Amino acid sequence: MRFKGRDVISIKDFTRDEIDHILKVAKEMEPLAERGSEMLRGRILATLFFEPSTRTRLSFETAMYKLGGTTIGFAEPEVSSVKKGESLADTVRVVENYADIIVLRHPLEGAARFAAEYAEVPVINAGSGAEEHPTQALLDLYTMIREAGRIDGLKVALAGDLRFGRTVHSLAYALSLYDVKLYLVSPSLLRMRREILEDIKGRIDAIETEDMEKVIPEIDVLYVTRIQRERFPDPAEYEKVRGSYRIDLETLRNAKDNLIILHPLPRTDEVSPEVDMTPYAKYFKQVRSGVIVRMALLALLLGAVE
Amino acid sequence: MRFKGRDVISIKDFTRDEIDHILKVAKEMEPLAERGSEMLRGRILATLFFEPSTRTRLSFETAMYKLGGTTIGFAEPEVSSVKKGESLADTVRVVENYADIIVLRHPLEGAARFAAEYAEVPVINAGSGAEEHPTQALLDLYTMIREAGRIDGLKVALAGDLRFGRTVHSLAYALSLYDVKLYLVSPSLLRMRREILEDIKGRIDAIETEDMEKVIPEIDVLYVTRIQRERFPDPAEYEKVRGSYRIDLETLRNAKDNLIILHPLPRTDEVSPEVDMTPYAKYFKQVRSGVIVRMALLALLLGAVE
Amino acid sequence: MRFKGRDVISIKDFTRDEIDHILKVAKEMEPLAERGSEMLRGRILATLFFEPSTRTRLSFETAMYKLGGTTIGFAEPEVSSVKKGESLADTVRVVENYADIIVLRHPLEGAARFAAEYAEVPVINAGSGAEEHPTQALLDLYTMIREAGRIDGLKVALAGDLRFGRTVHSLAYALSLYDVKLYLVSPSLLRMRREILEDIKGRIDAIETEDMEKVIPEIDVLYVTRIQRERFPDPAEYEKVRGSYRIDLETLRNAKDNLIILHPLPRTDEVSPEVDMTPYAKYFKQVRSGVIVRMALLALLLGAVE
Numbered sequence: 001m002r003f004k005g006r007d008v009i010s011i012k013d014f015t016r017d018e019i020d021h022i023l024k025v026a027k028e029m030e031p032l033a034e035r036g037s038e039m040l041r042g043r044i045l046a047t048l049f050f051e052p053s054t055r056t057r058l059s060f061e062t063a064m065y066k067l068g069g070t071t072i073g074f075a076e077p078e079v080s081s082v083k084k085g086e087s088l089a090d091t092v093r094v095v096e097n098y099a100d101i102i103v104l105r106h107p108l109e110g111a112a113r114f115a116a117e118y119a120e121v122p123v124i125n126a127g128s129g130a131e132e133h134p135t136q137a138l139l140d141l142y143t144m145i146r147e148a149g150r151i152d153g154l155k156v157a158l159a160g161d162l163r164f165g166r167t168v169h170s171l172a173y174a175l176s177l178y179d180v181k182l183y184l185v186s187p188s189l190l191r192m193r194r195e196i197l198e199d200i201k202g203r204i205d206a207i208e209t210e211d212m213e214k215v216i217p218e219i220d221v222l223y224v225t226r227i228q229r230e231r232f233p234d235p236a237e238y239e240k241v242r243g244s245y246r247i248d249l250e251t252l253r254n255a256k257d258n259l260i261i262l263h264p265l266p267r268t269d270e271v272s273p274e275v276d277m278t279p280y281a282k283y284f285k286q287v288r289s290g291v292i293v294r295m296a297l298l299a300l301l302l303g304a305v306e
Numbered sequence: 307m308r309f310k311g312r313d314v315i316s317i318k319d320f321t322r323d324e325i326d327h328i329l330k331v332a333k334e335m336e337p338l339a340e341r342g343s344e345m346l347r348g349r350i351l352a353t354l355f356f357e358p359s360t361r362t363r364l365s366f367e368t369a370m371y372k373l374g375g376t377t378i379g380f381a382e383p384e385v386s387s388v389k390k391g392e393s394l395a396d397t398v399r400v401v402e403n404y405a406d407i408i409v410l411r412h413p414l415e416g417a418a419r420f421a422a423e424y425a426e427v428p429v430i431n432a433g434s435g436a437e438e439h440p441t442q443a444l445l446d447l448y449t450m451i452r453e454a455g456r457i458d459g460l461k462v463a464l465a466g467d468l469r470f471g472r473t474v475h476s477l478a479y480a481l482s483l484y485d486v487k488l489y490l491v492s493p494s495l496l497r498m499r500r501e502i503l504e505d506i507k508g509r510i511d512a513i514e515t516e517d518m519e520k521v522i523p524e525i526d527v528l529y530v531t532r533i534q535r536e537r538f539p540d541p542a543e544y545e546k547v548r549g550s551y552r553i554d555l556e557t558l559r560n561a562k563d564n565l566i567i568l569h570p571l572p573r574t575d576e577v578s579p580e581v582d583m584t585p586y587a588k589y590f591k592q593v594r595s596g597v598i599v600r601m602a603l604l605a606l607l608l609g610a611v612e
Numbered sequence: 613m614r615f616k617g618r619d620v621i622s623i624k625d626f627t628r629d630e631i632d633h634i635l636k637v638a639k640e641m642e643p644l645a646e647r648g649s650e651m652l653r654g655r656i657l658a659t660l661f662f663e664p665s666t667r668t669r670l671s672f673e674t675a676m677y678k679l680g681g682t683t684i685g686f687a688e689p690e691v692s693s694v695k696k697g698e699s700l701a702d703t704v705r706v707v708e709n710y711a712d713i714i715v716l717r718h719p720l721e722g723a724a725r726f727a728a729e730y731a732e733v734p735v736i737n738a739g740s741g742a743e744e745h746p747t748q749a750l751l752d753l754y755t756m757i758r759e760a761g762r763i764d765g766l767k768v769a770l771a772g773d774l775r776f777g778r779t780v781h782s783l784a785y786a787l788s789l790y791d792v793k794l795y796l797v798s799p800s801l802l803r804m805r806r807e808i809l810e811d812i813k814g815r816i817d818a819i820e821t822e823d824m825e826k827v828i829p830e831i832d833v834l835y836v837t838r839i840q841r842e843r844f845p846d847p848a849e850y851e852k853v854r855g856s857y858r859i860d861l862e863t864l865r866n867a868k869d870n871l872i873i874l875h876p877l878p879r880t881d882e883v884s885p886e887v888d889m890t891p892y893a894k895y896f897k898q899v900r901s902g903v904i905v906r907m908a909l910l911a912l913l914l915g916a917v918e
Contacts, residue, residue: 035348036347036348042648042678043648044678046670054380055400058352058404061378061404062404065350066348070677070682072670072673086877086878089885093896093899094667094896097900097902097903098671098673098903267396273395284399288403342655364684364710365710371682372654372656376682381686571698572702573702590709593710597709
């Protein structure tokens with residue numbers, strides 16, 4: 001197993017053994033996240049965000065700083081050479097002269113893979129198009145291990161927009177490498193795409209349903225995503241659906257005591273603020289896992305740990 | 307007196323003893339501002355600017371870097387998750403997973419106090435709405451001590467827009483904790499709000515006037531603020547007022563030799579460039595005080611000094 | 613020869629001896645660019661970009677980080693105090709309280725010189741108006757030395773837009789200090805300005821031509837610049853010209869074996885991607901030279917090396 005110099009474009013590029021190894025290294029990063037480290041002193045991370053994503057950008061920058069490295073980059077394309085018509089291939093070949101590793105966020109599918117082909121330094125995909133968001137999947141797994149002690153044996157519901165939500169595609173695939181029972185809870189209009197579902201079903205049990213209420217008492221992990229109004233041709237349809245996928249204390253009255261609620265954030269109103277005070281709510285702790293997992297990836301790809 | 311973990315939302319949250327202590331620690335920061343320090347190595351400051359303020363942002367970042375720490379954040383809300391409809395409460399609970407301390411600038415009154423209630427890490431108010439700007443008041447006080455050797459006994463004029471100017475509200479309150487004589491020099495339309503004035507007058511002598519000329523020979527400190535055209539319904543009224551509050555060599559011909567002129571900056575034409583060359587002009591030195599005082603606050607709130 | 617505290621506004625402010633010294637120090641920076649350095653620990657660079665230029669900004673920031681320093685600044689004027697009407701003179705006098713050195717990019721000619729007059733800390737011009745871009749010229753020279761082993765004796769063609777291209781003006785002047793034969797290859801509409809040409813011709817042989825094909829077999833260095841559509845009143849004229857200045861494998865069939873192709877980047881289609889794979893292509897290596905040369909300048913101006 002070798003990570004130094006590798007790209008992180010899709011969760012599918014990794015075997016279960018490799019994912020387990022990343023999660024193990026992440027655990028070793030916990031004390032370094034508290035007290036800091038000089039492991040990557042002198043190394044530079046470039047964050048190239050061709051579409052804004054404050055959370056993801058700050059998470060990577062924090063991870064780099066906690067390891068003693070530093071960062072350059074841009075937070076939105078308006079200020080970049082892209083305005084002058086530069087190709088992504090050229091941008092990447094310029095930036096690799098500045099940075100030891102590149103994190104790329106791009107509105108077009110395939111952009112991260114394309115960039116990685118041109119770059120000699122490692123490229124990490126921080127979201128491209130409606131495709132995968134592999135570091136989000138890794139931090140979701142890490143949060144499950146941290147909060148539930150394990151992934152194997154868990155019953156996990158992915159709820160909300162399973163069709164367009166970029167994070168759930170990576171996560172569903174990743175979970176399918178483990179011994180997990182999956183509930184896919186969504187309005188029929190927002191069901192998980194067939195090709196992703198087929199891929200998962202070959203390996204694990206995945207049940208599609210629209211009925212949140214029935215699923216709640218069964219599960220150990222509830223992963224909630226945003227349902228966007230724009231997805232619905234009929235506003236009335238949206239209003240109907242929205243209510244039945246909103247999580248509040250009432251929805252949770254039959255939940256297991258140790259249920260874990262996760263959310264990739266930002267949320268709007270799909271998880272009620274009253275849930276924040278319950279022991280179920282782990283979505284802010286999930287943010288911390290993001291820093292930990294990204295520290296592990298930076299350290300692995302730059303060869304600072306094995 | 308304990309500063310570790312505290313928020314800095316309003317100057318009113320601090321006693322005179324506490325303010326004196328901050329100013330004393332600031333003095334100790336002077337040599338560190340020159341030669342640098344590793345006092346906050348590994349610590350991260352988040353600058354969340356929901357409205358742009360380059361000067362204040364760069365001042366806090368500089369303070370953090372001079373203490374060996376590092377910074378993350380955003381300079382304007384367009385690139386943040388706010389666009390996706392995230393609440394300020396959520397933003398703060400996400401960012402405290404990245405940063406050890408948060409500096410917040412926000413267009414809405416009460417935003418900083420609200421954020422501090424949600425954040426477990428210290429929050430510093432870098433301006434919210436038309437409210438106070440407590441670190442500006444602290445750096446104003448520090449500049450007076452540095453340039454005049456003391457605050458007690460000074461005769462201080464606050465001039466210009468005393469109604470909407472957010473910095474003068476904090477400063478007027480802070481000065482009222484000292485033995486200071488205050489002149490409030492403004493057009494009648496821009497007089498200091500009654501409730502602020504009442505609060506101050508209970509403690510010190512504060513004289514309201516429109517006559518800059520009469521005040522000039524009396525005072526030790528002249529604090530000038532911008533008068534914005536938009537505040538006047540009648541443009542002719544603005545033009546009349548503007549001239550009489552403009553500081554130039556002619557205005558200053560009867561000034562005391564050791565008069566100190568301060569300005570929160572940016573200025574437009576309310577202080578003539580010819581004044582820059584006089585020994586009165588301390589507004590650029592005031593900028594340096596901002597770094598010093600913010601170093602002190604970061605060190606105190608993060609527990610690096612007592 | 614003394615560099616500490618100097619400004620870098622125009623390549624014309626430097627003698628050949630001084631340029632040679634900068635290039636010599638640059639060579640000494642090569643190992644530090646690989647393994648990092650603490651030479652500028654605690655020092656702060658301000659990047660004030662009143663017009664965006666991602667490449668130049670990231671290059672300076674990288675140079676500073678590789679020497680152990682840190683950076684503050686803004687990438688576009690929308691987020692700066694400039695919106696509030698602050699003058700450049702005031703901005704500079706504020707920022708020098710934060711930073712040990714300032715890099716300025718500005719849309720107006722003369723802005724960098726003006727800023728340097730007000731600032732007590734060194735100011736580096738990163739492009740102002742259609743004027744010079746001195747650090748680009750220095751990195752171009754450094755790339756020639758690095759790739760061709762020398763500058764004296766070279767035959768260099770500057771091709772494309774020689775009238776408006778800001779980089780070629782600085783470079784043409786710099787090359788005229790060496791024993792170089794210069795070919796100025798451009799459409800007649802985009803010939804180099806007379807005053808620049810006169811200045812150069814006093815020192816070296818400079819031949820103006822529109823015929824790229826004839827020049828190619830003669831030269832050691834081909835420096836290509838972008839031809840912008842907006843420069844041409846007649847679109848048909850642009851289309852004609854564009855084709856004849858485009859560099860591809862066909863254009864290069866009579867080139868010398870060790871021809872070096874440079875480009876200030878970003879490019880659009882004036883150098884065909886098929887050229888990237890040839891040994892002629894040095895434009896991405898040129899980017900790395902930018903970091904090296906800027907490291908040398910930062911170290912020299914801040915007095916960390918002599």
